[in-house]
Amino acid sequence: MTDGILGKAATMEIPIHGNGEAGQLPEDDGLEQDLQQVMVSGPNLNETSIVSGGYGGSGDGLIPTGSGRHPSHNTNSAGPGDEVARGIAGEKFDIVKKWGINTYKCTKQLLSERFGRGSRTVDLELELQIELLRETKRKYESVLQLGRALTAHLYSLLQTQHALGDAFADLSQKSPELQEEFGYNAETQKLLCKNGETLLGAVNFFVSSINTLVTKTMEDTLMTVKQYEAARLEYDAYRTDLEELSLGPRDAGMRGRLESAQATFQAHRDKYEKLRGDVAIKLKFLEENKIKVMHKQLLLFHNAVSAYFAGNQKQLEQTLQQFNIKLRPPGAEKPSWLEEQ
Secondary structure, three states, X not given: OOOXXXXXXXXXXXXXXXXXXXXXXXXXXOHHHHHHHHHHOOOOHHHOEEEOOOOOOOHHHEEEHHHOOOOOOOOOOOOHHHHHXXXXXXXXXXXXXXXXXXXXXXXXXXXXXXXXXXXXXXXXXXXXHHHHHHHHHHHHHHHHHHHHHHHHHHHHHHHHHHHHHHHHHHHHHHOXXXXXXXXXXXXXXXXXXHHHHHHHHHHHHHHHHHHHHHHHHHHHHHHHHHHHHHHHHHHHHHHHHHHHHHOOOOXXXXXXXXXXXXXXXXXXXHHHHHHHHHHHHHHHHHHHHHXXXXXXXXXXXXXXXXXXXXXXXXXXXXXXXXXXXXXXXXXXXXXXXXXXX
């Protein structure tokens, strides 16, 4: 009866086997976090509303939660306000009840998976892509941290070179016998500062782009992944519930429960399938965008660093022009002297 509903499409159910011995359950540092994730989205009772005509009535009399009045103490004359208050209380109770049932089922499913007593639906290809994304994000975060450190060091070096150049220039004016030597050292520091400011602008642009990729683009995709993983847990929880009911007796009462379980399961399956598709699409576009962004940024970084250490001022300036980067004059917002067009 449930074979069509429990079709596995592009996924498969993976049985999880445990040792079954008390006191020797596998340790999992992520179990507490997963349980917290199941519990985190509690019911929002402030958004409850009902219609004044009762459930199923016209929507013209929609009354928000905050406008309900306290029931009258006179039990012999129940007015419209009493009905509204009772309706709101009943609706809130239903919301809490549904949330509690859902949380219980998901927690039970999570524990059965972790302790080897159940099965979970797995899209192997998608799971590998998700794990690769998480690993890539960790590596890019490391690159971002190192890039920021390089920016800070470059800025500090520029400040030192600028101060050293000023000191040489001052001594050139006050030491006639060493005026020439102090003079060309002052000019050298001035040139180094100019090239350093250009390099700093390129590195800042590189860091800014990596930051956007990591904290916005990748993070947005991972938020959808979290929704998908939560939907997968719910899907398996209600799948397990339906499978257990299907093995029970087929009397009139059980048939009604089975039909209700099938409808609930189908709703969770549809949600799971939709989010699985959303994740696949976002992963595809993320990979394309990452390649496009990093191709540009790695070329910029290579050209700028190479030109700086070769002392090629002209190539440095051409690199910034190629990537539409403008330097801000000294004294603008620190430490970044760049402006992306």
